[in-house]
Amino acid sequence: MELVPPRGTQDLLPDRADAMYGLYEAAHKTAELFGFRYVETPMFEHTELFVRTSGDTSDVVTKEMYTFEDKGGRSLTLRPESTASVVRAYLTHAQELPNPFRSYYVGSEFRHGRPQAGRTREFRQFGIEVIGVEGAQADVEVIVLGERYLRERGLSQHVLHLNSIGDENCRPAYRERLVDYFDPYRDRLDEDCRTRLSKNPLRVFDCKVDGGKDFVLAAPTIAEHLCEPCATHFAGVRKGLDDVGVPYLLNPRLVRGLDYYTRSTFEWVSSALASDQASTLNAGGRYDGLAEALGGQPTPGVGFAMGLDRVLLALEAEGAALPSPRAPRCFVVAIGPDAGAASRYLIADLRNEGISAAGSYEERPLKAQLKMADRAGAAFVAIVGEQELATGTVTLRRLVDGVQKSVPTADVATWLTKLDGWVD
RNA sequence: GUGGCCGUAGCUCAAGUGGUUAGAGCGCCAGGUUGUGGUCCUGGAGGCUGGGGGUUCAAGUCCCCUCGGUCACCCCA
Numbered sequence: 001m002e003l004v005p006p007r008g009t010q011d012l013l014p015d016r017a018d019a020m021y022g023l024y025e026a027a028h029k030t031a032e033l034f035g036f037r038y039v040e041t042p043m044f045e046h047t048e049l050f051v052r053t054s055g056d057t058s059d060v061v062t063k064e065m066y067t068f069e070d071k072g073g074r075s076l077t078l079r080p081e082s083t084a085s086v087v088r089a090y091l092t093h094a095q096e097l098p099n100p101f102r103s104y105y106v107g108s109e110f111r112h113g114r115p116q117a118g119r120t121r122e123f124r125q126f127g128i129e130v131i132g133v134e135g136a137q138a139d140v141e142v143i144v145l146g147e148r149y150l151r152e153r154g155l156s157q158h159v160l161h162l163n164s165i166g167d168e169n170c171r172p173a174y175r176e177r178l179v180d181y182f183d184p185y186r187d188r189l190d191e192d193c194r195t196r197l198s199k200n201p202l203r204v205f206d207c208k209v210d211g212g213k214d215f216v217l218a219a220p221t222i223a224e225h226l227c228e229p230c231a232t233h234f235a236g237v238r239k240g241l242d243d244v245g246v247p248y249l250l251n252p253r254l255v256r257g258l259d260y261y262t263r264s265t266f267e268w269v270s271s272a273l274a275s276d277q278a279s280t281l282n283a284g285g286r287y288d289g290l291a292e293a294l295g296g297q298p299t300p301g302v303g304f305a306m307g308l309d310r311v312l313l314a315l316e317a318e319g320a321a322l323p324s325p326r327a328p329r330c331f332v333v334a335i336g337p338d339a340g341a342a343s344r345y346l347i348a349d350l351r352n353e354g355i356s357a358a359g360s361y362e363e364r365p366l367k368a369q370l371k372m373a374d375r376a377g378a379a380f381v382a383i384v385g386e387q388e389l390a391t392g393t394v395t396l397r398r399l400v401d402g403v404q405k406s407v408p409t410a411d412v413a414t415w416l417t418k419l420d421g422w423v424d
Numbered sequence: 425g426u427g428g429c430c431g432u433a434g435c436u437c438a439a440g441u442g443g444u445u446a447g448a449g450c451g452c453c454a455g456g457u458u459g460u461g462g463u464c465c466u467g468g469a470g471g472c473u474g475g476g477g478g479u480u481c482a483a484g485u486c487c488c489c490u491c492g493g494u495c496a497c498c499c500c501a
Contacts, residue, residue, distance in 0.1 A: 063499090127501095278501080308501085369460095386459090397460075
């Protein structure tokens with residue numbers, strides 16, 4: 001039996017798992033603060049959901065999906081992203097849900113690519129979606145929420161890139177314009193970019209080989225070719241961000257691979273993460289065409305998907321503090337046969353006071369139990385032995401520096417919640 | 425999915441051009457210390473050198489396959 005987990009997955013164990021848990025918790029807090037509601041959608045969906053929304057030109061669909069057949073012969077796929085699921089769920093329950101529907105989710109996504117630092121086959125996302133509003137203010141709020149989350153985690157070395165990619169009214173004309181523009185340069189594009197030119201010409205801009213060539217940089221940008229409503233919307237987003245003081249970098253070459261994306265696209269790129277393959281912390285945009293792609297009523301939407309594993313890597317890269325470990329506050333040590341019951345009562349009391357506490361399940365020497373406490377990561381040890389039983393006290397020991405106090409058993413909880421009083 | 429580099433103890437790494445029983449530091453366990461963890465001293469355990477096949481008198485070392493890691497791509501969070 002191979003004891004290592006499947007390729008591209010990882011075990012999150014104490015301290016690092018606590019850090020991830022902290023990111024989840026912060027996601028809940030921030031989203032709730034903005035009035036967003038938590039949703040959970042299935043970990044797997046009908047394969048068709050992702051095929052219809054991501055389209056057949058997307059690599060996610062063509063080669064990165066975990067697709068399998070269940071015992072009923074259905075083709076199912078582990079979710080490679082959650083936006084399609086949330087919109088699907090919204091469409092089936094739209095009558096019962098508020099409008100706009102501000103929702104958020106946290107959880108694992110699955111893509112079968114070749115693993116690399118910051119890109120694993122199972123990865124964790126915090127995503128938000130505002131469904132049912134077209135106005136620029138929704139885009140602004142999504143961005144403000146994302147910026148706030150990153151900043152409050154302690155990150156500072158990231159830049160918000162912003163663009164608008166138009167909609168079904170102005171993008172087709174621009175596409176043609178772009179194809180015409182690139183036509184004379186066809187021979188100077190590499191093979192891969194020529195494929196993009198025919199499939200999705202906007203994506204020539206983020207080509208690694210040709211992206212920096214002068215004729216690519218000089219190519220007409222979508223920003224110059226937005227239709228009136230799209231231009232107005234984009235201006236509204238920019239003004240909204242300016243009003244609240246969120247800095248951004250206009251990046252006319254920031255595009256999206258999928259057709260249902262409209263208007264705003266944005267992403268936060270970290271300069272602390274070395275690999276530019278995995279330096280996007282959070283990517284989002286407007287997807288006014290998604291609901292129709294699913295066969296539902298036309299329904300606008302905007303949201304982002306943040307890569308929490310990458311956020312954790314960025315925190316480490318920037319030397320920022322990680323979310324705290326959640327080790328027990330107090331480890332209760334019982335010495336001698338008579339102390340067992342007393343220590344169990346003490347543990348129960350502490351827990352009832354909301355103080356995390358644990359102890360040994362079996363009788364062991366003091367030394368061994370202190371070591372257990374140390375290993376458990378406890379901040380304090382409460383020693384219950386013959387001397388303590390005789391006097392109705394407990395010996396409290398602070399592990400970080402070994403300072404000890406003898407306190408009445410009834411006061412232990414109070415002492416453990418005190419931050420002062422341990423100096424002498 | 426494509427290509428480069430790498431894989432020795434739990435971790436970080438040693439083992440001239442193939443050559444007896446593969447080493448060290450840290451960590452782990454035990455004792456010193458039967459009421460004090462982390463520090464200190466002493467001792468101990470721990471490896472079919474990622475796995476499989478091949479070349480050779482002889483493979484950690486060379487070749488092939490495979491698995492895994494990593495980097496660059498494709499693409500994306």
